[in-house]
Amino acid sequence: MTTDPPRTAGQSHGAFKARIATALRNPILQVALDRNHERRVAGRDLAFAALPAAEATRDRGRAIRLETLSHLDCYLERFAASVERNGGRVHWAADAAEAQQIILDLVQAAAGRRPPGRTTPLLVAKSKSMMSEEIELNHALEAEGIRVVETDLGEFIVQLRGEPPAHLITPAVHLRREEVSALFAERFGMAPTLDVAHMTALARAELRRVFFSADVGISGVNFGVAETGTLALITNEGNGRLCTTVPPVHIALMGLERLVPTLADLEVMLRLLPRSATAQKITSYVSLLSGPRRAFEPDGPEELHVVLVDNGRARMLGGALAEALLCIRCGACLNVCPVFTEIGGHAYGSPYGGPIGSVVSAGLFGSDFSELANASTLCGACRDICPVRIDIPTMLLVVRGQHVAAGLPPAWLRLGLRAWEWVMAQPGRYRLAQRAAALATGLLGRGNWVRRLPPPLNAWTDRRDFPAFAARPFRDRWKIRAAGKAKSD
Amino acid sequence: MPTASPKRVQLFVTCIIDALFPDVGEAAVRLLEHAGVEVDFPEAQTCCGQPGYNGGFRKEARRLALHFLDVFERSADPIVTPSGSCAAMIVHGYLDLFRDDPPNRARAKALAARTFELSQFLLDELRLAPDQVAGASPFRGRVAYHPSCHLLRGLGVRQAPERLLAAVPGVELRPLPQAAECCGFGGLFAVKYGDLSAAMLDNKLAGVRASDAETLVSADMSCLLHLQGGLRRDGSTVRCLHLAQVLAPAE
Amino acid sequence: MPPSRNFILGKIRQALKTGSHLAPSPAVLPDAVSGLAQADAASQVSRFATELQTLGGSFQTLPQAQAGSWLAQCLQQRGVNEVLAWEQPALPVPGLLDALRERGVKVVGEALPAAEPGRSAMLAHWETIKVGITGVDAVFAETGSLALRAGPGRPRLASLSVETHVAFFTADHVYASWAAWLARGGAAASGEALAAASNLTLITGPSRTADIEMTLTVGVHGPREVVAVLVT
Structure with a gap:
């Protein structure tokens, strides 16, 4: 189970154009993307129409994120202190390599908690984390002989296919049930079927063994609450809960900008995120994790580690792309984007695709990724839909300015x-x-x-x-x- | 409905209309004059700088923005332009372009406050009734309206063009499916990512076919340049007209 | 202190010193509590029921005295004779677990050993249990949600690894929304209370996914069935 590192994809104009051409010629992808666009955008509009004071709530969400970023150093210190007070441990990673090493060490240390006599490779049950894609964590762990299993259904599917996720929220957005059926038939000997419930049941059974024998659970984090040291995980399937409850060690991986000051602020973000991402008022599960299992609690992980990753964020905070750090990773701008709807996530060749991804990729990974921002008509649909009102078109223009300043456009264009x-x-x-x-x-x-x-x-x-x-x-x-x-x- | 006091405006015709579609500029002048507005055309005007700005060539764009400010600051009259995207460039783009240059940013801000897209100026600024503006149009036919992104989302002009079209006695307005979606023009984007732009064009033209309109109308000639070019290539008989061409009285 | 911590915080402070790219926050903020907070208790309960049922959950009102026999009957219908349950003091129905035991149902839920091999062995057993019985800390009318906190005698897996989750609550647990609970729930809803337990989960309907072709499928990794029982 290996995932090709997204960063090996070339980021030149030519390479990007070639991936776009491939996407445009893929009829399966085209059908899937059209469906994603229609349903998600219509659903999101209905969900916001039913939200009282929707526009004011968006203003408030933006204000909360602005407040957080404007005093990020204070909130990070408060958050770290709160996590430790709850009995968790905080690890700071300046870049991807340091984050990989920290996690590798933690996973290897978890061998000490194994039942005696177990000789199988160390097993990590992973719930969705874009940060883990960003730092290419699976590769790093697998290179050390550790088995990593993605447990979100969509992530599970793309991992089996050896692909990165194609969307922030819906990783297998590019596939039809036929492809999933063929994949499960090949990998698990499933009798071919087009019954989605049947395929889901098969994945459930496969992954259940993983949850209950994993040495470590690794998760992402939607928000960290500075006041209480709480990690909020917003999920629907239950895999996030299992990964953070059953294995004896839970490692939570987060970008250091992913904070809100208080519990009341988290509540506001919770009104915005599910509505924007999946048109839900609230997801099936909102897990608020505050430290490891306490002595008086019957279950839960014995250890909780929070890995705070910078990997370019501090630099971005001081630059003209700082506003993109407000992003709460809902994926709404991907769903509404006419370009994303033509080419899907993989064409971008970055863990972060679509409108916000084109900004974030350039902000985090540098001007190698600035060509992505040219693939936009600046139509503004992303700005209108963003729950925290990020002015994405203006950010794309800033990236284009950096692209030019770096001398990257072709000669004919410059002349x-x-x-x-x-x-x-x-x-x-x-x-x-x-x-x-x-x-x-x-x-x-x-x-x-x-x-x-x-x-x-x-x-x-x-x-x-x-x-x-x-x-x-x-x-x-x-x-x-x-x-x-x-x-x- | 109160009649507006005699008004004079500076017309920013845009380089696309000037060089490629001069008929549109003439229609805009007829329309404004019919609405009781005196039109001046500052002849030193060139381009607002949008191609450079959108391409990331900020230095070049700033130079043209300064030229624009120089030309249009000579009069205190409002600036009216028959283009949502050029108006958005002046109203929003200049503020971004001069974000680190407070004196010129202040100039841009002052100019932005008196810059309007044509339909926005007639209905939202002069507060004319739609039939006062468009009632004399001789146009007849089935029309679909494509709301250009910069007018719709950039400037937030959501109703004025269609209210005006509905006031033309001979217009039969047909709904355009997925009207608010981008046509795929995007300036340099249409050349740098030609096949992607074409795929978006195909979506838009499918909507145009479904609308059964004979004429596709928009308030941006840049979108229509792309849409008409595609329609012609497809051998379609649908013709593209600027809003002003449909609304204006006969010559 | 690990060097990266200070290195990163230093970079952030430097960035904030130079960075004026963030717009100021808007001043006017909406009230966090929705209008539903003013509604009477009965309409809040009915909203809760509607929301939960819309998502495929079940809602039931029962007099306290009947809760035990009703639950036993449900288990019998499912052919289940073992449950993963919160301990009696954490449940709002006195004598509920004894009522089950009297009818031959095995009640599981004692603390997992922290160390191996005991921990995995007991988890392997829990994994096979089909029904979980819990109380709640609060329920939220606006979204049909149950709020469950970890604590003594309150296994997290009772609402998670089972196929059917049955949650008992009383009228006292009903709040308009999470925001209303935060505002009016007192110490139990405070940040201190949150930080004192490893986990608070808001559960809204059964586990679900739409990852294949955006086709909604219920019961992925968590329970397929969520039954909320209002005890009167």
Whole structure:
């Protein structure tokens, strides 16, 4: 069970375009993405329509996240102190490598808690964590002979297929039941079926063995509450609860920005997140974990470790992309995005895809990932749907600015834009350029439209005609009109 | 309905309309004059800088934004433009572009306060009745309206264009499926990610076909450049017109 | 103190010193408690029932005296003679567990040993139990949710590893919402109380997934069946 590291995917314009082309040609993916878009967006709109004071709640959610980030150092210290007061242990990881090492050490130490005589590889039951994708945790653990099993149904499926998740909330969004059926038939000898309930039951049975024999449970964290040291996990399947209750050691992995100050703040975020993510008022389970099992409690993990990961966040906080750290990972901007709906999550080649992912990837992983932000029309649907009102289009523009500042656009574009600026900065040049363009398109076109332009503009005419420039532009007509008026006056 | 006091505006015609679709500019002038507005055209205007801004070429975009400010600050009259996306550039984009330049940011902010997209200006600013504006239009036909993203979500102009279209006696307004979804133009995006842009175009054109409209109307010629180009390539007889062309009285 | 802690906090402080990219917070915030808080107890209970049933949960009202025999009958119907249960003091029905024992039902729920091999052996047994019996700390009308806290005699798995979860509560447990509980639930709903137990779970209906083709399937890893019983 290995997952290809997403970061090996090339991030050049060409490589990205190739992945886009593959996605556009995949009819199964296209059907799945259309369905995701239609259902999720309609459901989310209904859920918010039924929420009293929805807009004010969004304002409040944004204010809570802004307050957290503006005093992140204080809240982190308070959170860490609270976790330790509850009997948990806090580990700080500056980057992916340090986080991997911390977790590896914790998992290996858990061998000391094994029942005597057990010789199977160390087993980790994992519930959904985007951070673990970000730091490529599974690879690091598997390289040390540790078995890691994803237990969220969608994650379980993509892990069996050797793929990364295709969506923040719905990892197997790109698959139909037919693919899942074929996969389970191959891996578990299941008789082929299109009955989703049957496939789910099979996964339940497989994973139940994992929960009850795992040495360690690893989970993500939706929110950490600074006041109480509580970890909030917002889930539907119950795998998150099992991973954090049954194994003797629970390791919770979180980005260090994922905090809220108080329990009351958490309650507000809980009104926003499930509605935005899955159109639910509340998910089946909201687990609030405050420390390991206490001596007086009958069950629960004996150890709780919280790994706080920076991996670029502190740097991002000081830069122009800081606002993207408000994100609560609901995935609504992916669902509504017309680009994501055409290409899905894998095409982005980053653990974080879609509109917010294009910003976050550039913010965390640097300008190698800034090309992603160019794959947007800046249509603004993401900004309208974001529960904490992140101005994603403006953030995408900031990334594009960084992309240009790093000298990454192709030469034709850099030269083209410089020429455009030179022409447009002076009305006389502009008028001359208009004449030249009218002449050129007049020569190229038949009638008023051009069917073929030379590269790189052929990318336009591959699908669309282009209009010829007007022989008499508006400004000339205006002059004639003004002259006529002057005469008649 | 109170008649607006005599008004004068500066027309920012946009470079696309100037160079590719001058008829649209003329229609906008007719429409404004019919509504009792005197139109001035500052001839030193060029481009608002949006292509550079959207492409991440902020330095180049800033230079053109400064040119725009210089040209349109010469008069205190409101600035009206027949483009949702250029209006959004001036109203929102300039503030971002000059985020680290307080003096020019203040200039941009002052100009933004008197910059309007055409339909927004007529209905929301002048508070004219739709039939006062569009009642004299000779246009006849089945029309679908494509709300461009920058007008709809960028400027929050959600109703003005369709209210105006509904006031044209000869217009039969047809609902456009998934109207609020982006057409896939996106400026440089249409060239850098041509096949992705084309896939989004296909979705939009499927909606246009389903609407059974003869004419597709929008308040942004950049979207229509892309949509008409696609319709022509498909051999469709649907023609694209700017809102002003449908609303304006005969020449 | 591990070096990364100070390194990271230093970077954050530096970033906050230079970073003016975050907009100021809006000043006006809405009330956290919904209008449902003003509704009378009966309409809150009925809202709770509606919400829970919409999600595929069951709701039942029973006089206290009948709760034991009703539960025993339910178990019998399912062919179940063993339950994973909270201890009697944590349940709002006096004598409930004795009533089950009298009818031959084995009640499990003593603390797991902290060390091996006892811990896994007992877990392996718990894993086979089909029905869990719990009380609640509160129920929330607005969402049809049950709030269950870990504590003495309150195994977390009684609401988790079983196929059917039966939760007993009384009218005193009913709040309009989680926000209302936080505002009016007193010490039990406080941050101190939360931090004093390893776990508080809000449970809303049965376990569910829509990970395959967005087709809703109930009973993935958690219970397929959630039965909330209001004891009068």
